[in-house]
Amino acid sequence: MTLADLYSMMPIVITGGGALIVLLCGPLLQARSVSWISVVISGSAGVWAAFTPPALTPSFPGVAFTPLAQFLIPLFCLSAALTLLFSHGYNERRGILGEEYPATILFGLFAMCLLPCATNLLVLFLALESIAFAFYILVTMDLNRVESGEAGLKYLLMGAVAAAFTAFGFALIFAGSGTMALAGALAATGNRVIISAGWGMVIVGIAFKLSLVPAHLWTPDVYQGAPAPVAAFLSTSSKVSAAALLLILLAFSPPLAELRAPLYALSLLSMVLGNLAALLQSNIKRMLAYSSIAHMGYLTLALLTGTREGYAAVLLYGAIYTAMNLAAFGAIASLSLDAERDQIADYSGLGFTAPLRGGVLALAMLALAGIPPTAGFIGKFFIFYSAIRGGEMTLAIIGIVSAAASAYFYLKVVVHLYMHRSNAAPPAPTPAAESLALCCASLFILGLGVFPAPLMRIVDAAMR
Amino acid sequence: MTPDFPILTLLVFLPLLGSLLVFACWRSDTLVRWVALAVSLVELALCAWPLAVSDRVAFPGAPAGFFLFEDATWIERFGIRYTLGMDGISLVMVLLTAFITVIAVLVSWEGIKERVPLFFALLLAMQSGIQGVFLSLDLFLFYLFWEAMLIPMLFLIGIWGHGRRVYSAVKFFLYTFLGSLLMLVAIITLYLMHGSQTGNYTFSLHGMLNTSVPLGIGVWLYAAFLLSFAIKFPLFPLHTWLPDAHTDAPTAGSVILASLLLKTGAYGLIRFAYPLFPEAAHAMTPVLYVAAVFGISYGAWVAFAQEDMKRLVAYSSVSHMGFVALGIAAWSPVALSGALMQMVNHGITTGALFAMVGMLDERTQSREIITYGGIWGKVPVLSFFFLMFCMASAGLPGLNNFIGEFLVLVGTFRVSPAAALGAFLGIVLTLVYTVRLVQEVLFGKENKPLELKDLSLREAGVLAVLGLSAVYLGVHPGPVLELLKAPIELLTTVK
Numbered sequence: 001m002t003l004a005d006l007y008s009m010m011p012i013v014i015t016g017g018g019a020l021i022v023l024l025c026g027p028l029l030q031a032r033s034v035s036w037i038s039v040v041i042s043g044s045a046g047v048w049a050a051f052t053p054p055a056l057t058p059s060f061p062g063v064a065f066t067p068l069a070q071f072l073i074p075l076f077c078l079s080a081a082l083t084l085l086f087s088h089g090y091n092e093r094r095g096i097l098g099e100e101y102p103a104t105i106l107f108g109l110f111a112m113c114l115l116p117c118a119t120n121l122l123v124l125f126l127a128l129e130s131i132a133f134a135f136y137i138l139v140t141m142d143l144n145r146v147e148s149g150e151a152g153l154k155y156l157l158m159g160a161v162a163a164a165f166t167a168f169g170f171a172l173i174f175a176g177s178g179t180m181a182l183a184g185a186l187a188a189t190g191n192r193v194i195i196s197a198g199w200g201m202v203i204v205g206i207a208f209k210l211s212l213v214p215a216h217l218w219t220p221d222v223y224q225g226a227p228a229p230v231a232a233f234l235s236t237s238s239k240v241s242a243a244a245l246l247l248i249l250l251a252f253s254p255p256l257a258e259l260r261a262p263l264y265a266l267s268l269l270s271m272v273l274g275n276l277a278a279l280l281q282s283n284i285k286r287m288l289a290y291s292s293i294a295h296m297g298y299l300t301l302a303l304l305t306g307t308r309e310g311y312a313a314v315l316l317y318g319a320i321y322t323a324m325n326l327a328a329f330g331a332i333a334s335l336s337l338d339a340e341r342d343q344i345a346d347y348s349g350l351g352f353t354a355p356l357r358g359g360v361l362a363l364a365m366l367a368l369a370g371i372p373p374t375a376g377f378i379g380k381f382f383i384f385y386s387a388i389r390g391g392e393m394t395l396a397i398i399g400i401v402s403a404a405a406s407a408y409f410y411l412k413v414v415v416h417l418y419m420h421r422s423n424a425a426p427p428a429p430t431p432a433a434e435s436l437a438l439c440c441a442s443l444f445i446l447g448l449g450v451f452p453a454p455l456m457r458i459v460d461a462a463m464r
Numbered sequence: 465m466t467p468d469f470p471i472l473t474l475l476v477f478l479p480l481l482g483s484l485l486v487f488a489c490w491r492s493d494t495l496v497r498w499v500a501l502a503v504s505l506v507e508l509a510l511c512a513w514p515l516a517v518s519d520r521v522a523f524p525g526a527p528a529g530f531f532l533f534e535d536a537t538w539i540e541r542f543g544i545r546y547t548l549g550m551d552g553i554s555l556v557m558v559l560l561t562a563f564i565t566v567i568a569v570l571v572s573w574e575g576i577k578e579r580v581p582l583f584f585a586l587l588l589a590m591q592s593g594i595q596g597v598f599l600s601l602d603l604f605l606f607y608l609f610w611e612a613m614l615i616p617m618l619f620l621i622g623i624w625g626h627g628r629r630v631y632s633a634v635k636f637f638l639y640t641f642l643g644s645l646l647m648l649v650a651i652i653t654l655y656l657m658h659g660s661q662t663g664n665y666t667f668s669l670h671g672m673l674n675t676s677v678p679l680g681i682g683v684w685l686y687a688a689f690l691l692s693f694a695i696k697f698p699l700f701p702l703h704t705w706l707p708d709a710h711t712d713a714p715t716a717g718s719v720i721l722a723s724l725l726l727k728t729g730a731y732g733l734i735r736f737a738y739p740l741f742p743e744a745a746h747a748m749t750p751v752l753y754v755a756a757v758f759g760i761s762y763g764a765w766v767a768f769a770q771e772d773m774k775r776l777v778a779y780s781s782v783s784h785m786g787f788v789a790l791g792i793a794a795w796s797p798v799a800l801s802g803a804l805m806q807m808v809n810h811g812i813t814t815g816a817l818f819a820m821v822g823m824l825d826e827r828t829q830s831r832e833i834i835t836y837g838g839i840w841g842k843v844p845v846l847s848f849f850f851l852m853f854c855m856a857s858a859g860l861p862g863l864n865n866f867i868g869e870f871l872v873l874v875g876t877f878r879v880s881p882a883a884a885l886g887a888f889l890g891i892v893l894t895l896v897y898t899v900r901l902v903q904e905v906l907f908g909k910e911n912k913p914l915e916l917k918d919l920s921l922r923e924a925g926v927l928a929v930l931g932l933s934a935v936y937l938g939v940h941p942g943p944v945l946e947l948l949k950a951p952i953e954l955l956t957t958v959k
Contacts, residue, residue, distance in 0.1 A: 352579070371615065371641075372608040381648070385542075388652050400649055404642040411618075411634055419622040419630050456541045 005059035008052050011045040011073050012063075012113050018045075019106035026099020035088040035433075038102035039081045042109055046077025049113070062120030062180075069116035071315060071462030072244055076112040079237045079322050080105055085437035086330045087229040093338060096141055096227070104141075105233065108134030112241050116248070121170045121180045124245060128166065128209070131241055132159045135234055139226040151225025158218040162208030169201030186252040196258055202249065203262055209242035210296045211289075213269035220281075223289035228340060231285060232329030235292045240318040243299050247311055255306055263304035268395060270297025275402040278409045284344050287409055288328060291368060294406060295321055301399055302383045305390025308463060313379075313386040315459045320367075320379040320448060327441035328364035331357045334434045335427060344416055351417035353426035360438045362414045367445045369410040370403055375448035471513050472534050472548040472599050475558060478507055479565070480592040483585035490581040500569050500584035507591070508562040514555050518947060523549075527601075527670040529954045538605070543659075543666040547602040552947040553804060557598040557731055560811050563933075564723040565591045568716040570926045571819045575715055575826050576624060583624060587716060590616035594720075597728045603651050603736070604667040610728070611644055617717065617725065624714040632705075632712035639705040643692035650688035653681075654740065673739055682744035689737040690748070696729030699752075699789055700759035703782045710778035715822025718774065722781050722818055723811035730788045730807055738795065739955065745795075752793035753883045760786035760890030768897040773821045773831045776901060777814060780857060783894060784810045784865070790887055791872040797956050799875025801948050806868030808944065809937060813856045813865055816930040820850055823923055827916055833901070838910035843918040847906045849927040856934050858898040859891060864937035 006013075018041035026034050049070055058064040084102060091101060111130030118124040136159065140152030174180055176195035177188030188195060204215070211219040223231045250256075274294030281287035299321075302313040334357050335341055335350060351358035367376035380403060387396040430438070448455055482503030489495045514532055526533030532550040550558070568587060576583045593613025600606035614637055622633035651667070658675040659665035666672065677685065695702045710718045738745045763783030770776035784806065791803025823846070825831050840847040856863035869891065877884035919927065937944065 366615065372611045377608070377611070381652075384649070385652050388649065389656055393653075397646075397649060400645045401642070404638070404645045407641050408634070408638060411637060414618075415622060415630050415634065418619060419633070453539045453541065456539065460541070 004055070008055055008065035009059050009063065009117075010052070011049040011077070012110060012117065014041060014045040014048065015077075015106055015110040015113055018042075019103050019110055022099055022106060023103040026103065029099075031092070031097060031099075032088065034099050034102055035084055038106055039084045041106060042077045042080040042084065045109070045113065046074040046081070049073035049077070058119055062123040063114070063117045064119050065117055066119075067462045067464045068244065068248070068315075069113075071458060072116040072240070073113045075240065075319055075322060076109055076237050079233060079326060080109040080112075082326050082330065082437045082441060083229050083233040085433045086232060086333045087227075089431045089434055090227065090229055090333045090336060093336070094142055094227070095144065101138070101141055104134050104137050108138070108233070108237075112237055115241050116244050118248070119182050121174060121182060121185055124182070124248070125167060125170055128241070128245060129163055131238055132163065132209075135159075135230070135238060138230045138233070139222060141230065142227050145225070147225035148227070149225075151222045154218050154225075155222045158208060162205045162215075164205075165201050165208070166205030169198045169203075169205060172198030172201060174198075182248065182252045186249060187254060196256075199256065199259060200262070203259070203266075206242055206246050207266055210239060210246075210300070211293050212266040212296055212300060213273045213293060216270070216274070216293045219293060220286040220289040223285045223292075224283060224342075228285070228329050228333035228336060231288075232326050232333065235288070235325045235329065236322040239292065239296060240322060243296075243303070243314055243318055246303060247314060250303065250306065251311065260304055260306075263300055264392075264395065267297050267300035267304060268398060270294060270300065271399045271402045272297075275406040278406065281409070282344055283342050284332060284347070284413065285340075285342070287344065287413075288325070291406065291409070292325065294402065295368075298380070298383050298399060298403075301392065301395055302386050305386055305392055307386065307390045309386040310390055312456075312459050312463055313382040315462060316382050316452075316455060317379040319455065319459075320375040320445075323441050323444040323448070324364050324367045324376055327360050327438065327445060328368065330434070330438055330441060331361035331364065334430060334438065335361070337427070344413055345420075347413060347416045348420035349417070349422035349424075350427070351414075353422075353424075354430070356430055356435060356438060357427075358417045360442050362417050363442055363445060365410040365413045367449075369407040371407070373446070373449040375445045375452070378449055378452040470534055471510070472532055472550060475507065475510055475514075476548065476592055476595045476599060478510065478592075479503060479588040479595070482507075483588040483592075486581055486585045486588065493580040496581045496584055497569070497573055500588060501566070503588060504562070504566045504569050504591070508566055511555075511559050511562050514550055514558070518552065518555055529951045530601075538602075542604070542655075543664070543668075544604045545602050545666070545668060546605060547668055548599045548605075549601040550599060551951040552949070553731070553734065553951045554598050556804065556808060556944060556947055557727060558595055560727070560808055561591060561594050561598065561724055564719060564811060564815055567815060567819065567926055567930065568719045570922060571719060571822055572714065572716040573922055575822060579623065583620070586616040586619050587720070590620070590720060594724050594728065598731060601669045602667050603655075603669060603672070606669075606732075606736070607644070607648060607651060610732070611641070613725070613728075614640055617721070620717040620720075621709060621713045625712040625717065626714075627712045628708070629712045632708040636705045636709040639702075640692075640695055643695040643702075646688045647692035650685040654685055657681075669736065669740070675740075677741060677744070679743055679747065682741045683747060686737060686741040686744035686748060689741070690733070690752075693729040693732045693737060694755070696732070697726060697785055697789065698729070698782060699755040699785075700762050700782065703759070703763075706782060707775050707778045710781070710818070711772060711774045715819060715825070718778075718818040718822070719815045722778075723815035726781060726785055727807045727811060730785070730792065730803065733792055734800070734804075734955065738792070749793050749795075752789055753880060756786045756789035756793055757883050757886035757890070758786075759783065759789065760887050761893055764890055764893035764897055768893070768900060771832055771834065773824070773833055773901070773905070774818070776833075776897065777817045777821060780817075780894070780897065781810070781814055783890060784814065784857070786890065787869050787872045787887065790876055790883060791868075793883070794872070794876040794879045795956060796875045796879055797949075797952050799872055799879070800952050800956060801945055802868050802871025802873075802875055804868075804948050804952070805871060805937075805941060805944065806865070809856075809864040809868045809934075812930055812934055812937070813853050813863075816849075816853045816927065816934070817857060819926060819930070820846070820853065823919070828914055833904050835912055836905040836914070837908045837912075838906075839914070839916060840906045842914070843916045845919050845924060846916075849919075849931060850906060851902055852931055853934070854898050854902050856938070858895050862935075862938050864934045864941075866938060867941045
């Protein structure tokens with residue numbers, strides 16, 4: 001281990017150490033300063049990772065700062081920083097006090113930073129479960145709401161089952177190959193039956209994490225019950241890290257023909273049922289939950305092509321999806337009063353009475369629907385392009401038709417924002433932190449929609 | 465201005481900049497109106513530049529026929545380029561767009577009282593999208609503009625519309641969105657086929673022109689393009705969004721929908737679908753013939769039964785656009801120039817009719833034919849223009865629509881006499897509903913004692929400009945036909 005190794009591991013050290021420091025020093029400081037310190041911690045970890053050259057040799061046993069990590073860590077850090085910016089005002093209104101909230105977010109971020117660095121099945125599993133562990137706490141953070149506790153319990157039970165599947169899958173792969181190192185374990189040629197069985201278990205576990213149909217049932221309840229900023233973090237970084245896990249495993253494996261059928265079915269069901277179920281929702285967070293199920297279906301579609309283009313599309317879409325969902329949930333959090341605005345109809349007329357937040361929410365909806373010139377279109381284009389190129393024409397057409405249908409429920413929110421009137425008093429002005437975060441996310445959505453080339457270069461670099 | 469001044473980029477993005485400027489003046493509604501008018505007039509004035517250079521045969525490095533051309537790298541990973549180009553066809557459509565937008569700004573001058581800055585900003589943003597569609601030569605760029613222009617229209621109908629405005633706005637959006645997405649699949653497939661054949665992955669229209677597409681696949685790809693364009697057109701039976709959207713839109717929205725948005729469908733067919741898939745297009749010509757001829761009669765027939773004037777004009781659009789489709793289906797130089805003339809003429813006359821219905825609606829809050837009757841004596845100037853545009857719409861010789869319909873019929877008759885005959889019968893039906901409209905609104909008995917004011921100076925100015933262009937195109941279409949001649953020759957010889 002050299003100094004250079006330590007440098008490249010600094011994001012993990014910063015986030016992990018930061019979580020501890022916030023937890024220890026939090027009681028001595030004002031809640032506002034704790035929030036800002038946490039934002040600075042996640043921001044600096046992201047900046048550090050973005051400007052550190054990746055290394056392929058492990059820095060510590062089982063951990064290496066790979067090109068993929070260099071791409072994903074800044075993304076996760078951005079997502080955590082924006083979540084923290086959205087959370088402060090929201091938590092104040094709800095009496096979620098104390099430093100454990102930012103500390104838990106930072107701890108989750110620490111695990112997320114660790115995950116793409118893993119070169120070892122064990123580290124991978126620990127990182128994955130640490131992320132889930134942070135979210136078990138975050139989902140139940142709003143102690144005054146019954147739904148929050150209920151959602152947390154549901155998430156914990158489902159998550160435990162998923163963890164068991166993943167652990168058993170990893171164990172089988174280890175048993176089949178005799179090594180924990182990713183490169184050796186997944187490429188092993190002997191004992192294909194045992195390794196394939198392990199793969200099956202892992203797919204089940206990841207399907208839970210990505211909430212792919214039919215393992216999606218927890219998603220709407222958890223999104224509905226969780227505080228909106230937590231739902232923002234959960235729906236973006238936790239999903240992207242699960243997708244990254246699958247990507248890492250697939251990248252180390254030889255092409256696996258037996259994986260195509262299950263992934264095909266998961267993708268098809270998620271795209272179709274996710275969008276269909278979202279059509280019926282009147283609760284905005286449940287609608288976004290089903291929408292995220294559908295979006296994970298699109299991601300799986302690109303993954304199952306097994307091509308470089310498909311994997312690049314997954315990474316690009318992951319980044320864009322993060323921005324879109326952060327904007328959507330961030331606006332919801334910022335528009336919330338003592339209670340959240342649950343129903344889509346509660347957003348009537350807010351496009352005019354709260355122009356910034358209403359506008360960002362509308363933009364996020366148009367982006368999720370994949371309408372140019374937003375980044376959502378670029379992401380969908382890349383996904384369907386890679387699917388058609390990978391020979392999955394039928395599934396691509398099914399996906400596109402279901403995406404067209406999805407425009408209806410995204411538009412429903414836009415319609416309420418701008419085309420219905422409400423007599424409710426205009427909401428309080430947006431705090432500076434939330435404006436900053438919302439503008440940041442919308443700039444990302446619009447900027448990437450018009451100039452996607454730089455991000456595509458970064459994605460291609462991350463695939464090396 | 466130097467020869468490599470990016471005039472096309474300016475034409476596309478000036479309205480968008482204008483819409484930001486409009487937002488900057490949000491404090492005063494009056495100022496907003498004047499700024500919007502100024503921006504649209506500057507855009508119209510800018511069209512003089514391409515008009516002045518349109519006799520120059522080619523631009524260095526541009527495909528044949530294009531006298532203005534801009535090309536820059538955009539997303540090199542996919543070979544997507546920012547390519548704009550202007551030939552005679554684009555020029556005519558760009559001129560029409562600039563002209564109609566000025567009209568749309570003027571007809572909304574007093575009718576729009578709420579959220580004025582947003583309205584005019586959206587109107588100008590819409591213009592940017594439409595100009596982009598008429599100038600893009602890269603399929604990805606084209607697709608981007610094609611979809612992006614839906615958003616302002618969604619808001620225009622949904623916020624300032626009448627009746628079931630939200631339903632109509634969403635219906636319009638979803639209809640066109642679904643069609644477009646399938647076109648995107650076709651574009652990507654063509655891109656991959658071309659790339660694997662030549663090793664040159666590009667979305668450029670002229671790069672992909674010579675892709676050899678097996679007819680079995682080509683028919684499907686062409687069908688996806690046709691579906692998307694036919695929805696915008698709209699061709700029977702994909703027209704059902706149109707009466708709702710036109711009727712419930714604010715006046716300027718109806719004017720833009722009828723005069724410009726419908727034209728993008730026809731333009732796409734001429735510019736992209738036919739040249740890219742000549743064999744498939746040829747194979748599917750009967751479909752287009754049937755849809756066109758049936759649409760002409762059906763639109764006229766249904767228009768006759770309408771009680772709401774706006775709905776009547778909307779259905780008349782279905783009928784008139786049938787002629788455009790017929791001209792495209794025949795794909796001979798005469799028929800095609802007729803189709804393009806008909807696009808311009810329909811833009812002017814139907815735009816004018818929607819504007820007039822809007823003016824009547826502003827006066828009496830009613831668009832029902834039954835409300836009116838015998839208004840000729842009360843408002844002679846308004847009635848004169850109404851009669852004139854109705855006659856133009858019916859294809860009276862000497863007024864503009866006659867030229868387009870005549871050329872389409874002549875061109876089609878040589879290729880397919882049966883289709884020309886069917887379309888001719890449709891013209892008779894056109895006369896029936898137009899005469900009914902004129903008779904029941906202008907003449908006949910007064911049904912209700914209406915307090916009607918005659919045209920204001922602004923309204924009279926708008927209609928006079930439209931009327932003059934209708935007469936000009938009716939008696940002297942030569943200059944426009946001259947502009948269209950060269951690109952049409954190129955298009956028809958490719959086949």
